[in-house]
Amino acid sequence: MMIHPVQLFDVESSTFTYILVADDEQSAVIIDPVERHWERDLAHLERLGLRLAYVLETHAHADHVTSAGKLRQLTGALAAAPAGCGIAPAELQLNDGDLIRFGADDTITVLHTPGHTAGSVSYVWRGNVFTGDTLLIDGCGRTDFQSGSADALYDSVVGKLFTLPEATRVWPGHDYKGQSVSTIGWEKRHNARLARRSKEDFVVLMAALNLPRPRLIDIAVPANQNLGLPHGA
Amino acid sequence: MMIHPVQLFDVESSTFTYILVADDEQSAVIIDPVERHWERDLAHLERLGLRLAYVLETHAHADHVTSAGKLRQLTGALAAAPAGCGIAPAELQLNDGDLIRFGADDTITVLHTPGHTAGSVSYVWRGNVFTGDTLLIDGCGRTDFQSGSADALYDSVVGKLFTLPEATRVWPGHDYKGQSVSTIGWEKRHNARLARRSKEDFVVLMAALNLPRPRLIDIAVPANQNLGLPHGA
Numbered sequence: 247m248m249i250h251p252v253q254l255f256d257v258e259s260s261t262f263t264y265i266l267v268a269d270d271e272q273s274a275v276i277i278d279p280v281e282r283h284w285e286r287d288l289a290h291l292e293r294l295g296l297r298l299a300y301v302l303e304t305h306a307h308a309d310h311v312t313s314a315g316k317l318r319q320l321t322g323a324l325a326a327a328p329a330g331c332g333i334a335p336a337e338l339q340l341n342d343g344d345l346i347r348f349g350a351d352d353t354i355t356v357l358h359t360p361g362h363t364a365g366s367v368s369y370v371w372r373g374n375v376f377t378g379d380t381l382l383i384d385g386c387g388r389t390d391f392q393s394g395s396a397d398a399l400y401d402s403v404v405g406k407l408f409t410l411p412e413a414t415r416v417w418p419g420h421d422y423k424g425q426s427v428s429t430i431g432w433e434k435r436h437n438a439r440l441a442r443r444s445k446e447d448f449v450v451l452m453a454a455l456n457l458p459r460p461r462l463i464d465i466a467v468p469a470n471q472n473l474g475l476p477h478g479a
Numbered sequence: 480m481m482i483h484p485v486q487l488f489d490v491e492s493s494t495f496t497y498i499l500v501a502d503d504e505q506s507a508v509i510i511d512p513v514e515r516h517w518e519r520d521l522a523h524l525e526r527l528g529l530r531l532a533y534v535l536e537t538h539a540h541a542d543h544v545t546s547a548g549k550l551r552q553l554t555g556a557l558a559a560a561p562a563g564c565g566i567a568p569a570e571l572q573l574n575d576g577d578l579i580r581f582g583a584d585d586t587i588t589v590l591h592t593p594g595h596t597a598g599s600v601s602y603v604w605r606g607n608v609f610t611g612d613t614l615l616i617d618g619c620g621r622t623d624f625q626s627g628s629a630d631a632l633y634d635s636v637v638g639k640l641f642t643l644p645e646a647t648r649v650w651p652g653h654d655y656k657g658q659s660v661s662t663i664g665w666e667k668r669h670n671a672r673l674a675r676r677s678k679e680d681f682v683v684l685m686a687a688l689n690l691p692r693p694r695l696i697d698i699a700v701p702a703n704q705n706l707g708l709p710h711g712a
Contacts, residue, residue, distance in 0.1 A: 248500045250483040267481045286657050293665040424519050432526040
């Protein structure tokens with residue numbers, strides 16, 4: 247049985263938010279919620295009669311502001327964030343191999359997958375992996391700012407994510423082409439940046455991308471390190 | 480266990496396309512695919528290693544062109560459409576209560592839900608209902624053209640869809656507010672047009688909407704009655 251999350255989209259930043267429903271059909275977690283959609287996401291939980299157990303962040307985003315703090319305030323959920331991302335107010339500071347339990351019988355496994363940022367993690371749940379900006383469909387996150395490292399990203403993807411079962415569904419943090427989901431097997435064989443490429447080649451490729459600085463980075467990163475709440479809140 | 484479809488979105492027409500994966504994790508059906516996304520949707524099936532068994536239409540759309548014919552040609556899937564929609568080339572002409580089987584152990588039940596158009600159907604699968612333009616989240620499809628009838632739509636929603644189990648997830652054919660999914664129970668209690676409203680009130684409400692004629696209707700409906708293929712193809 248293929249268990250899917252609900253995938254929600256923010257058109258402005260092309261960001262995916264995910265809602266994972268526990269086997270008991272009563273509890274849920276949300277991954278990478280976006281500030282401007284907090285009402286949409288709360289209404290979604292209400293319509294489906296779900297109690298929010300955790301708000302999870304894959305990293306401190308540079309391109310949009312999270313609603314994690316707001317959702318925590320409004321629902322009583324706990325916030326969980328990677329230990330290496332400087333997101334101090336999160337109750338759970340996550341490290342590689344940590345388990346997050348929710349509902350009657352659901353477990354999320356934390357994988358530390360640095361590269362896009364030094365603290366970035368991926369989350370594994372029931373044959374799905376939520377890769378944030380580490381592994382995208384047919385691509386990967388940039389590695390040129392915010393403690394990024396092409397060398398580390400290569401090891402995270404090729405040495406860690408690509409060792410998951412091939413049928414594992416890959417749910418990325420962004421997509422810019424309307425794509426929704428991929429699999430580890432497909433990305434191992436076809437990913438334009440990472441399939442069958444040496445680490446040396448990958449590092450050269452990433453260094454040559456010459457991307458513009460994210461427009462919102464100076465606002466978004468400090469805000470996200472405070473779960474999207476005003477500092478002092 | 481809450482089984483979800485994959486929900487894909489067309490930004491131009493705010494149309495949802497759904498991919499339903501069978502329990503065997505090898506077969507799939509697609510509901511209401513959009514012409515301009517046929518490559519995206521084929522790539523999706525390929526990445527997940529899925530064989531397309533059927534292309535399903537909920538009705539002959541007036542606001543976008545289907546890729547049903549193209550997907551049928553390229554995959555060998557069969558096309559299935561409501562008998563009352565004039566979609567002549569579809570192999571399966573569906574009537575109320577028909578069952579569509581796919582994969583090793585999956586069944587879709589057809590519900591005839593006229594009102595948006597006289598032929599419109601909804602599809603029920605594993606605790607989910609795909610309502611096309613009959614029932615939307617907190618709304619409903621228009622009933623003022625293409626053999627629409629507010630009277631019939633009311634009976635379809637209140638007399639038929641609202642008798643499904645309350646936890647049934649409602650996956651609409653469109654959403655204009657970023658919403659993704661609702662439930663029968665929530666719509667029964669809160670739907671702005673249909674919850675706790677008499678048929679007489681509803682008919683008056685719908686007659687007063689005074690909506691503009693869909694821009695693409697004269698192109699889209701004839702095209703969709705030929706599965707989106709050029710006539711003569």
